[in-house]
Amino acid sequence: MDQKKSYTFLEIKQKMANYCVYQDRCHKEVEQKMWDFLLIPEAKDEILLFLMKENYLNEERFTRSYIRGKFYMKSWGRNKIRNHLKFKEVPEKLINRCFDEIDDQDYHKTLSKLYHNYISKIKGLQLYQKNSKTIKYLLSKGFEYEEITQVITDTAEERE
Template structure:
């Protein structure tokens, strides 16, 4: 298969589109850039352009990532932190991103998840039932102390 050749300007436009479609982190953009086999100077030029023209903004990415994963996938803060660290997001931006999650909404969502999971489990043994719910929520990245509190309140 023949490799396509692009000018630096074409690659720059392609990456602008890539960033406009969805907020991206530096790691994703650098991975995409590496597909084009550019010289380091060209990569730097394109990254600098994306940063200067606000196509690439790590804080904005972290905030929208945290909001989206919490609201849509119902992830807990632990999982969101782990995923942001995996994407090499700075500690400052992770803290800022977590402020996007309203504390009251966070607790309400946890209790809704516990109730929903409790209804969907057919297990009759209360301890096994609790363990299944706790494992489910741990995987989703919710804090243990909050999980135990909610499970003990709802599952009786």
Template sequence: MDSQKTYTVNEAQKKLESYCAYQERCHKEVRAKLRDMKMIPEAIDVILVHLIQHNYLNEERFAKAFVSGKFRIKKWGKNRLVRELKFRDISKYSIDAALKEIDLEDYIKTLDELTLKRIAQVTEKNSYKKKKKVADYLLYRGWESHLVYEKLSEYIK
């Protein structure tokens, strides 16, 4: 059974190299993976240093990939992106660098499309209730409130 297997530092290092090469990972994920593999803290530190030095692990690169993916695919706003990255213990520097990658025009266009799509889905007749339902949806996805309310007053009279 795999959960009983013990690893040498070298074996764990190789396993984590492919784990990190497969997709971008944050330090927190890698540390958790090593803990699950029953590695001792000293070994975890040695392996983390190796992964960082050999560029398998790069916080800023992870943040940029995360932001670009979640923005494009899940259409998350900046607030949600920041919250999720902070939860993964990503530094403010890396978060800021990743958010700079989002093109402002794309950002506004995405909010626009999301707003119109949601307005079409909400069947509420009362315009205040409709506005609230659409706003709640957009705010939950992490869009900044001033942008959300700007869009809503544009589309719902």
């Protein structure tokens, strides 16, 4: 039989604190984790309040570290990061406020590097075909079309 272990309220509270200490979490992740414990709504609210009051759960800190991590480690663009944060139900205002975590020069450098790396791997196509494939790739990484065309323009000017 698939029997779930039952925990006391204090044990659950401690488990949720540990869950938040291990890595920054958003409210949605914490609420999903609490579903495992079959808590009554009042208990969930009390635990959420405790986690926020003790600064285990901080949506702005989560958003800032998420943006930094996804950009600097995975080279995601702003659009992809924004969409993933929306999926985690982070408020739009907070997302916009936290995008200052990405330095504009770093953003342009990363985009340029991704462009050059990707386009250099494509063999046997005309330049416009290579550009088309590369644009699709960079859009899928979450970069803005205007930013991508700027990199293409800059690269074309360098060649001349």
